[in-house]
Amino acid sequence: DKVLMLDARHVFRKVARKVCDFSPDQMRNITAITWLYRGQTDRFTGLAQTYLETARAEAEGADFTELLAASDAAAAFFAKHLV
Numbered sequence: 492d493k494v495l496m497l498d499a500r501h502v503f504r505k506v507a508r509k510v511c512d513f514s515p516d517q518m519r520n521i522t523a524i525t526w527l528y529r530g531q532t533d534r535f536t537g538l539a540q541t542y543l544e545t546a547r548a549e550a551e552g553a554d555f556t557e558l559l560a561a562s563d564a565a566a567a568f569f570a571k572h573l574v
Contacts (some may be wrong), residue, residue, distance in 0.1 A: 497521065517548045536573065 503511040
């Protein structure tokens with residue numbers, strides 16, 4: 492058996508003076524690392540797709556047409572190099 496050790500000591504948000512925790516996004520990203528380690532690329536791809544959809548929706552709401560074009564180009568590049 493193999494064990495994946497992640498040093499996440501500097502990946503947290505400060506809730507109170509002595510209390511730190513992970514945000515939901517930080518937890519998803521840490522989980523994605525374990526998916527990739529286990530070869531579950533489909534789950535990682537799904538998470539990346541969710542992030543892209545969220546970014547696109549926010550860009551459309553703010554009318555960032557240049558950003559949307561760059562996002563489309565990045566998504567096409569990402570999709571092309573997945574296999």
